[in-house]
Amino acid sequence: MKTLIIEMIEPKRLGELVTVSREFCEQPDMVAVGAGQIPGSFGKAYQVADTVAANLVSDLASLILKEGYEIVLLTASTLGSGIAAPLSVKLSAPVVSEVIGIKPDLVVERPLYGGKAVATYKLNKMPAILTIRRKYFEAADLQGFTDSSPLSIAEKKVALIAEKEEKTEGIPLEDAEVIVSGGRGIGAAENFTMLQDVADLLNGAVGASRGAVDEGWVQPTQQVGQTGKIVAPGVYFAIGISGASQHLAGIANAKCVVAINKDEEANIFKRARFGIVSDYKKIVPVLIETLKEEA
């Protein structure tokens, strides 16, 4: 099946989509969004400098029709969600978002009800548009580079004024083997320094629940969960996090969850491998001391 990937030049995201594309074709084509060289080997590659989804939809639709693409793959991301739904209406195409599984014969799976259920769909028409949830498919190793031809944009609906990168010191959440996450139970922004200490000592990254983000204690880029980062670390510390299904949806692929919560009934213990029923303020400082002693 003729497959088109639409993605920013970000090797891991792109690599995951390449893995997914192999379910449909040998070599996909690619629209690279943004500047830079395109890593990996694609049949044809196009490149567009404009990174605002709303400006791309029309010309992407024309390209898909002209070239006869049957499967269109995007990451479930800000860019992907900005493109997928409007594109589906333009093309009268089916769209399934947050896909976590691909089966033969155009059957795909996605979670609903905050990950408490999984739905299986059969796509009955092509082109079909899929946004793929991160960390469910191993990223393909992208060898070499592909030359691209420019994709021009006819109508600029929305202007990009500025972009701001949130500085992450150390390892990005998505790549961390150890994540130390805090929730509303952490109680104050400054208490997150304790979690940072643990993360530093274990060469990990600090994450958070939506509860902590809503309180303004941490940046939204640190939110873990179905509407935050999808992560797959070796160890995930959930500290002062109740374990709502929407949070757990972001750590489905974590190997080992360590929960520290003062409520023994907290749902997080149902997902945890190791549980500590305690006020985190009694345990975490001691954990830091022990790690320092052992270092």
Next chain:
Amino acid sequence: MHIVVLAKVVPDYEVPAGDFELTNSRAHSRYKRMMGLYDENAIESGVQLKEKYSASLTIVSYGIKADIQVLRKAVAMGGEKLSLVLGGSDDPNVIAANLKMAVEKLEDVDLILAGQQSADMDRGIVHGMLAEMLGFAFIPQVAKIEQEDGQWKVIQNTESGSSELKFGGKAVLSITSVPENVPRIPVVRSIFAAKKKPVVQLPEIEGDAMPVDELSVDIPKMESVCEFLPTEDDPAETAKILLGRLREERLI
């Protein structure tokens, strides 16, 4: 200025996984119905815009008649009226077509706000479809909205930070959650006042369903294997046991 907020009433999204049950492939009907969490953020953002720019604010929903009592909460937060299309489809195309019909019955809508995703289907699709059907721009994950020189300036959250975007035309914005749009709790006076505000009920139109078959909906098994570490005596001992166990399993 006329602002519309799309709000969907959903089955209780806080039911823990262990208690979750399906009937006919949907959340069991015994769960209480409540406003979608991100839709509450969208309503709060809409109310703030209304207050700042003296706009009018209409809540638009597609759902069942029983949802009216939940939707009144949205009105109590600061909406002027409620427009509800009566229908029970979960198909994003059908829902978007019906929301479009309801929006077109309102005059001169300048801006449409929606939640980032519904709290049952979790798909983040309907708002973007509606935008394209109306010929509006669609901008997802919006954290902040302002007017500047007759244009809208918005901050969009991205995986790595944020983007500042500006546009002059009409748009559908999906609203993410930020500390600034944590939903207000309506005061008793507003709750009473909301009961008197107009509710327009519209019969649904037939939309084209998306060419996708739902084959099944299943509840994945979650095995609970938690080993509780002793905490009575010495926290240092607990910390040592934990680190020991993680090292044993070569996780750190």
